Amino acid sequence: MATSSPFNYDSLYSRGSVPVVRGENRHAKYDFAVAYPDPDTLPLEGLADSLRLALEREGKGLALYPVSTGLPSLREWVAEKLARDRNMTVGVDDIVLTSGSGEAISMIIAALTDPGDVLLTEEYVYLGTLRTMRRFGADVRSVKCDDQGIIPEDLDGVLAAVAAEGKKVKFLYTIPVFQNPMGWTMTLERRIKTLEITQKYGVPVLEDDCYVDLRFEGEDVTSMHSLDDTGRVLYVGSFSKIVAPGVRLGYMVAPQEVIQRAMSFNGGGGVNQFAALAVQEYAQGAMDDHIEEQNQSLRVKRDAMLAALGENFGDAAQWSKPEGGLYVWLEMPEDVDLAAIQNQVFDEGVGYYNGTMFSPEGRGANLARLCFGHPPAEHVAEGVAELARIFERRGILGG
Ligand SMILES: Cc1ncc(COP(=O)(O)O)c(C=O)c1O
Incomplete structure (x- = not known):
């Protein structure tokens, strides 16, 4: 039976190597954070x-x-x-x-x-x-x-x-x-x-x-x-x-x-x-037909997200209206810190990525990327409403 301690690589690593910590791949109930496609639309x-x-x-x-x-x-x-x-x-x-x-x-x-x-x-x-x-x-x-x-x-x-x-x-x-x-x-x-x-x-x-x-x-x-x-x-x-x-x-x-x-x-x-x-x-x-179908499904989800943002966020935020792709970019007032609460909001059921993650200078804590591509269509509107409720509870929205 082996009894020796594990081999230590510490003195061997190259100067350019950095540890990449693999995430747990957890998903929030309403996951607007990840940039994955909807698994049900894959052309298997x-x-x-x-x-x-x-x-x-x-x-x-x-x-x-x-x-x-x-x-x-x-x-x-x-x-x-x-x-x-x-x-x-x-x-x-x-x-x-x-x-x-x-x-x-x-x-x-x-x-x-x-x-x-x-x-x-x-x-x-x-x-x-x-x-x-x-x-x-x-x-x-x-x-x-x-x-x-x-x-x-x-x-x-x-x-x-x-x-x-x-x-x-x-x-x-x-x-x-x-x-x-x-x-x-x-x-x-x-x-x-x-x-x-x-x-x-x-x-x-x-x-x-x-x-x-x-x-x-x-x-x-x-x-x-x-x-x-x-x-x-x-x-x-x-x-x-x-x-x-x-x-x-x-x-x-x-x-x-x-x-x-x-x-x-x-x-x-x-x-x-x-x-x-x-x-x-x-x-x-079949790829061209697949892209067309996928885009129809994405359009439905984009529309659902924009409508839900209008209903639940009204004048309290601004957001982009993309003609395609996967993302809506949400802008809350300057004093809102979406970076500080991202993990808690995730635990409460809604995932997003805040602006600081995308900024070379670490700016944009009041911004968030919402990906509408991954969740099923019916989850998009529900998820935005849930996000608004979470923000309301935290005094960020309404009141
Ligand atoms: C802008 C952009 N470029 C490149 C990639 C990398 O994609 P992949 O390596 O899967 O082609 C992504 C992934 O989301 C992306 O958003």
């Missing part, structure tokens, strides 16, 4: 059929290690989709499949960032990206936004201030469609301005378009990538929002030299070919 049958078909045709290829940039036929499909939907002219070799767009973002950050480098984001930003930027020791600074996107004057001011410090901004990260967490879509004019200003300072842009297919109202705005012909816009997309996060498939589009550098941070020899085969087959067939 379609995926199962697609997997069988793909394996019958190409399954024996699994005996080989896949091409490190990912299944060529899926990259071809991505290139066609980007041409059709995002006005992008890119070749199969300009695309790398990754384990979710999160991996693509991480590889690009790794390839471009040394500790202390300045990276810019929108005022509030997807916290996965924010965490990765911090993990690489970046000095993350934010640019102010309104409901049309990045505010050009502020972008210019922030870039000028960094230049005045004698520092270089490595890139600007933006989520121009159904921004996470703020919900807006950047207008064409703002996209053009953002590109002009960043060009003036010689700064590339990382465009994260992972919500672009979740539009249930309004007109698409062309990608920032399509507005640039110099290779200064890097682009990432995802299958998480249109198939399922569990398939772990996303992609990056970048110039060859950036791809080569980014690939040096891909440790696992490329993306899962088994998942790529199923998704490629599914994407050729």
